[in-house]
Amino acid sequence: MSDDNPFAPPTPASRPLPPPSAPTAPAGAAPGPDAGRPGHGGGEREQPTTRLPPLTTVQPVSPPGPGPVPPPPPPPPAERRSRGLGGGSLTLVATLALLAGLVGGIGGSAVMDAREDDARPADAALPEAVGSTPVERPEGSVAAIAADALPSVVSIAVRGAEGEATGSGMVLKADGYILTNNHVVADATASGAPVFVTFSDGHEKQAEIVGATPDYDLAVLKVDETGLTPLVLGDSDAVVVGDSVLAAGSPLGLDATVTTGIVSALHRPVQAGEQSATAFIDAIQTDAAINPGNSGGPLLNSAGEVIGINSAIAQAPGSLTATGNIGLGFAIPSNQARRTAEQLIESGEATFPVIGVLLDQTYQGEGVRVATTAQGGQPPVTPDGPADRAGIAPGDVILAIDGRPVSRSDELIVAIRALAPGDAVTLRVRPGGETEGEGREVRVVLDEKTSG
Structure with a gap:
């Protein structure tokens, strides 16, 4: 082709x-595009109410040892719980707590009275910017x-x-x-x-x-x-x-x-x-x-x-x-x-550049091979075309263009079409009868073909 x-x-x-x-494409072409309408859904879920269990006494973890872990000791007798803090002390604590509560209440009341003096009416206008100041985005x-x-x-x-x-x-x-x-x-x-x-x-x-x-x-x-x-x-x-x-x-x-x-x-x-x-x-x-x-x-x-x-x-x-x-x-x-x-x-x-060859789409080896037979009435190498003038023959394998290796037909085509008619390229070509070797470099001046 x-x-x-x-x-x-x-x-x-x-x-x-x-x-x-879906287009028909060269071997190994990049994956094809398609029209998609990506979307996403979502919403908010009500968060469940978390209930904490009642607090319990937790024993520290004991290091491992033989036998079962002994149960915790029984609580001390009731009469020992007030040791170091007699009944008078309990009364003093209660009195201090009440006094602290009263002081806190009085203090809070004073603060509220002060705030009420400065309060604005319920229908007061909220503050707003004067004029419009554009935000400058950095260059x-x-x-x-x-x-x-x-x-x-x-x-x-x-x-x-x-x-x-x-x-x-x-x-x-x-x-x-x-x-x-x-x-x-x-x-x-x-x-x-x-x-x-x-x-x-x-x-x-x-x-x-x-x-x-x-x-x-x-x-x-x-x-x-x-x-x-x-x-x-x-x-x-x-x-x-x-x-x-x-x-x-x-x-x-x-x-x-x-x-x-x-x-x-x-x-x-x-x-x-x-x-x-x-x-x-x-x-x-x-x-x-x-x-x-x-x-x-x-x-x-x-x-x-x-x-x-x-x-x-x-x-x-x-x-x-x-x-x-x-x-x-x-x-x-x-x-x-x-x-x-x-x-x-x-x-x-518009015009696009060509080198004047047909490419063998069935070829699976290294590089891109020039066809050996005519296709659609076209010869594998255009007589007196750019490739013919450079000495490229049917069956030759093109390994690289301007130092860039090519392994698929479309790679060679797009590399050529990225240039302009009249531009010169260097192709590395291996003779068709050889299966190994780096080949030789040839200079090809691109010809022109009208698009359409």
């Missing part, structure tokens, strides 16, 4: 949010990032004959350009259903689709509005595992929602979309809560810059029903989003 075509995997594939249907705090970002995050709805599909997006340019996922507006692309954008202040605008690419799962919309505040696209190549992130969007239709987490992995090969239109994403993985409806919303770093477009969540292996967020979300890197959005705005189409 071609490096620009999907492969059937043995494991579930990541799907978009909300998922239209870089979650609250500060959210306050700056949310006015530029939008909700998107496609209102078709069969219902409404929703997602999220972000302001890309001040003159009305909006960036979102292709799968958010796929129904509108297919059927011509109207697309509506709702801004943070609640006003709504109908949008047109400027361009969309299923290969990168991105789309650009345009509304008739100016003076918008765009979010800044940061450098996703500078992201490292452990960076703090904030996801913004409209999960389950709840607009202006933010969640936080970290970058939990990079270069995660993820497939999103339907079988006929599968996107291969070199994704940023995060544990920030992402749910259906978050698709197309921004993933921001601690500087408030967009470093990814939230696109998919994982579903537990073997699960046949939607589970919602399980702490594994995936975002399209911002550098890829920038490159593709610029192409969509300029021409309405």
Whole structure:
């Protein structure tokens, strides 16, 4: 199969949010996303009344020894209980106790009289703050990032004959350009259903689709509005595992929602979309809560810059029903989003890079093997294509790209699609007739193919 075509995997594939249907994915692809509506219930229970048993005399624990523990000695005779404290003493104690009680009562009465003099009427107004003093949030705090970002995050709805599909997006340019996922507006692309954008202040605008690419799962919309505040696209190549992130969007239709987490992995090969239109994403993985409806919303770093477009969540292996967020979300890197959005705005189409080979999806050994036979009328190596010019032959095994080992077809595909046509990569290739060895390094200049 071609490096620009999907492969059937043995494991579930990541799907978009909300998922239209389960995609066919390359072998070993990341678990697939699914739409979930996690919830929780609960309530308060009345606490039971605890009754303490009457106090009893407890004997200290004796050290172990032979034979049974002897019973406690009998209490002393009644006449010995008052030893050292005669009847006169008891009378004195009672008198002192009464006197102390009277003194306490008098003292308490005096205190109450003093308080009554200063008491306010029952209808006196309670104290309140004069004016409104805003609380200052430190720069870089979650609250500060959210306050700056949310006015530029939008909700998107496609209102078709069969219902409404929703997602999220972000302001890309001040003159009305909006960036979102292709799968958010796929129904509108297919059927011509109207697309509506709702801004943070609640006003709504109908949008047109400027361009969309299923290969990168991105789309650009345009509304008739100016003076918008765009979010800044940061450098996703500078992201490292452990960076703090904030996801913004409209999960389950709840607009202006933010969640936080970290970058939990990079270069995660993820497939999103339907079988006929599968996107291969070199994704940023995060544990920030992402749910259906978050698709197309921004993933921001601690500087408030967009470093990814939230696109998919994982579903537990073997699960046949939607589970919602399980702490594994995936975002399209911002550098890829920038490159593709610029192409969509300029021409309405996007391109992606290829090396010009078909990949053998049945291969189980080390690396990724180039097919040995034609498929669908396509030769295993495109004549005069990038791989052919680099000396790669049918049956050769690609072991690494730019020093990064690859063991599955989708890993090689997403690593190539994360680059741009015209970029050069170094592939480590082992001849097809060999089963061992490190192979040789070859330089390949990527070719271009139009998305769609």
